[in-house]
Amino acid sequence: MRIALDAMGSDTHPQPELEAVVEASKRWHDPILLIGPEDLLKSSLAHFQYDPNLIQVIHAPEVLHMTDSPARTAKGKAESSMAVGMDLLKNGEAEAFVTAGNTGGAMANALFRLGRIRGVKRPALGTVFPVQDGHAILIDIGANADCRPIYLQQFAVLGAVYAEIVLKKTNPRVGLVSNGEEPGKGNSLVKETFPLLEGSGLNFIGNLEPKELFAGQADVAVTDGFTGNILVKTSEAVAKLLSNLIRSEITASPISSVGGLLSRPAFRRVGVTLDPAEYGAAPLLGVQGLVFIGHGRSDAKALINAIRVAREAVEGGLLSALEIAISSRL
Amino acid sequence: MRIALDAMGSDTHPQPELEAVVEASKRWHDPILLIGPEDLLKSSLAHFQYDPNLIQVIHAPEVLHMTDSPARTAKGKAESSMAVGMDLLKNGEAEAFVTAGNTGGAMANALFRLGRIRGVKRPALGTVFPVQDGHAILIDIGANADCRPIYLQQFAVLGAVYAEIVLKKTNPRVGLVSNGEEPGKGNSLVKETFPLLEGSGLNFIGNLEPKELFAGQADVAVTDGFTGNILVKTSEAVAKLLSNLIRSEITASPISSVGGLLSRPAFRRVGVTLDPAEYGAAPLLGVQGLVFIGHGRSDAKALINAIRVAREAVEGGLLSALEIAISSRL
Numbered sequence: 268m269r270i271a272l273d274a275m276g277s278d279t280h281p282q283p284e285l286e287a288v289v290e291a292s293k294r295w296h297d298p299i300l301l302i303g304p305e306d307l308l309k310s311s312l313a314h315f316q317y318d319p320n321l322i323q324v325i326h327a328p329e330v331l332h333m334t335d336s337p338a339r340t341a342k343g344k345a346e347s348s349m350a351v352g353m354d355l356l357k358n359g360e361a362e363a364f365v366t367a368g369n370t371g372g373a374m375a376n377a378l379f380r381l382g383r384i385r386g387v388k389r390p391a392l393g394t395v396f397p398v399q400d401g402h403a404i405l406i407d408i409g410a411n412a413d414c415r416p417i418y419l420q421q422f423a424v425l426g427a428v429y430a431e432i433v434l435k436k437t438n439p440r441v442g443l444v445s446n447g448e449e450p451g452k453g454n455s456l457v458k459e460t461f462p463l464l465e466g467s468g469l470n471f472i473g474n475l476e477p478k479e480l481f482a483g484q485a486d487v488a489v490t491d492g493f494t495g496n497i498l499v500k501t502s503e504a505v506a507k508l509l510s511n512l513i514r515s516e517i518t519a520s521p522i523s524s525v526g527g528l529l530s531r532p533a534f535r536r537v538g539v540t541l542d543p544a545e546y547g548a549a550p551l552l553g554v555q556g557l558v559f560i561g562h563g564r565s566d567a568k569a570l571i572n573a574i575r576v577a578r579e580a581v582e583g584g585l586l587s588a589l590e591i592a593i594s595s596r597l
Numbered sequence: 598m599r600i601a602l603d604a605m606g607s608d609t610h611p612q613p614e615l616e617a618v619v620e621a622s623k624r625w626h627d628p629i630l631l632i633g634p635e636d637l638l639k640s641s642l643a644h645f646q647y648d649p650n651l652i653q654v655i656h657a658p659e660v661l662h663m664t665d666s667p668a669r670t671a672k673g674k675a676e677s678s679m680a681v682g683m684d685l686l687k688n689g690e691a692e693a694f695v696t697a698g699n700t701g702g703a704m705a706n707a708l709f710r711l712g713r714i715r716g717v718k719r720p721a722l723g724t725v726f727p728v729q730d731g732h733a734i735l736i737d738i739g740a741n742a743d744c745r746p747i748y749l750q751q752f753a754v755l756g757a758v759y760a761e762i763v764l765k766k767t768n769p770r771v772g773l774v775s776n777g778e779e780p781g782k783g784n785s786l787v788k789e790t791f792p793l794l795e796g797s798g799l800n801f802i803g804n805l806e807p808k809e810l811f812a813g814q815a816d817v818a819v820t821d822g823f824t825g826n827i828l829v830k831t832s833e834a835v836a837k838l839l840s841n842l843i844r845s846e847i848t849a850s851p852i853s854s855v856g857g858l859l860s861r862p863a864f865r866r867v868g869v870t871l872d873p874a875e876y877g878a879a880p881l882l883g884v885q886g887l888v889f890i891g892h893g894r895s896d897a898k899a900l901i902n903a904i905r906v907a908r909e910a911v912e913g914g915l916l917s918a919l920e921i922a923i924s925s926r927l
Contacts, residue, residue, distance in 0.1 A: 492776070504812075513867050
């Protein structure tokens with residue numbers, strides 16, 4: 268198996284990427300393609316101990332910046348690490364591509380260079396996140412701010428295939444994110460999507476409020492990219508506000524400070540449970556290739572997890588399963 | 598000042614309501630109208646010590662149920678405590694009405710019995726919630742699942758007046774909830790609303806991501822009722838998931854259990870900071886009367902806080918300020 272990693276994606280590139288490929292090559296003994304400026308990467312790799320047969324540097328002289336417009340990154344920068352990574356997928360030289368670069372740039376490059384799976388109206392970005400006693404995938408979290416019901420129906424299909432193959436869920440439960448549980452609740456998009464999901468052949472469990480989502484009642488939560496983005500960012504912001512509050516209240520008195528010290532390992536375990544770095548990167552589903560987009564803040568651990576998830580997707584035959592699931596519903 | 602309280606609203610009515618009116622009458626020495634079945638309320642009040650000049654029971658024989666459809670509650674149940682409360686407002690017998698009943702029923706009754714402030718397209722439900730170092734109002738959180746840009750512009754006006762008068766913010770900062778900070782980010786509703794807010798004369802600070810909202814960068818966060826509802830419910834669900842995780846990790850080892858005991862007062866203070874009961878009830882803004890809708894789970898403390906907030910709104914002249922702010926923009 269060959270996974271390709273964008274060496275220039277993360278905010279502190281290429282250091283986390285270098286550490287990640289070296290560790291991944293030791294862990295899985297499969298060749299990894301590291302994409303970026305050849306001289307820089309080769310001289311940086313010289314500081315590591317690794318098997319040179321397992322890490323292949325692929326030259327990509329251009330670097331994408333967060334300020335580059337997505338369209339420009341796709342069409343104007345054909346030699347960026349992002350563009351070269353997509354081309355490796357397209358040419359079959361890699362089976363999955365992992366990047367922690369600009370999400371808009373990754374989506375534009377994927378659409379422009381790989382295209383969509385036949386029949387897919389709009390590719391969507393998923394994210395796997397922790398719920399009570401497990402994980403769920405939320406899709407779309409930002410690829411499509413404005414959606415039509417048929418897009419959401421397809422997101423449900425893409426998400427369910429992902430949940431089966433990567434999250435190893437049998438007959439995954441699919442819920443439609445809404446402002447009330449009862450059928451008939453929702454905005455007009457949700458109301459129009461509901462019957463499409465009922466008739467989709469998926470294991471549709473109906474509308475899903477956030478409390479049921481976080482309680483683990485669904486494996487796949489379907490929503491438009493605007494709502495999904497707000498949902499994910501709200502959960503991150505609330506978790507941060509809460510931990511700030513807890514920290515400042517605990518350090519406010521000597522007794523609770525001691526209490527805080529004694530419970531520190533417990534807090535650390537909670538942090539691990541909630542750490543997005545544990546779940547790898549966000550899969551871009553519906554394009555003609557396996558693309559995983561990590562957070563710009565990704566460190567080596569997050570990138571290794573992303574590579575691990577990408578490997579599981581390749582091993583499970585995710586791309587052809589997605590193709591089959593979509594084409595069987597055309 | 599006369600505040601009217603629905604005695605039959607909360608899930609465990611009328612006990613929390615009875616405790617709340619008795620306490621409020623002692624705290625503020627103003628008459629309170631308690632609305633519900635007269636015999637029941639009078640015999641229940643007999644168990645309390647209170648000044649009978651300050652608590653007036655208003656007979657309302659019918660009770661709304663959570664399962665009643667909103668339209669039916671408004672038109673078919675003219676003698677429910679909800680309907681009678683709205684009529685008291687309409688007839689000038691009370692200056693604000695507080696209920697912990699069915700939100701849909703309260704909105705339908707308010708629209709049917711009070712009507713809208715002249716010029717208001719759609720009344721909206723706001724909620725005040727804790728952010729880093731303060732509070733903000735989010736509007737709409739559920740009255741309007743489908744919105745047009747002009748509705749959101751009016752929500753901004755209603756929310757800004759509320760922030761000025763009740764939250765005591767000078768020149769409140771108004772943000773538009775979006776999936777990115779930059780102008781041009783958002784779904785089509787957000788993109789079309791942005792220039793309306795720029796031209797509104799409000800202190801518009803642009804698009805607002807959840808992390809900025811919870812960091813306290815705005816006093817008023819404007820959104821459609823679907824997104825607002827998901828945002829509020831996500832923050833409740835994440836806070837609950839986090840506290841469950843912390844509790845189970847802390848009790849998992851003897852040392853961290855001791856730590857948890859020592860830090861318990863700190864956790865309690867965090868709980869108080871985040872407790873929705875601290876912020877009273879959700880104001881329904883844009884109807885021709887001051888209506889506050891509490892959570893069905895409201896206890897006496899939440900109801901007293903709701904009465905306190907309703908009093909502040911009356912004292913600040915909220916209703917006429919809303920009327921002036923809307924009419925000056927027609």
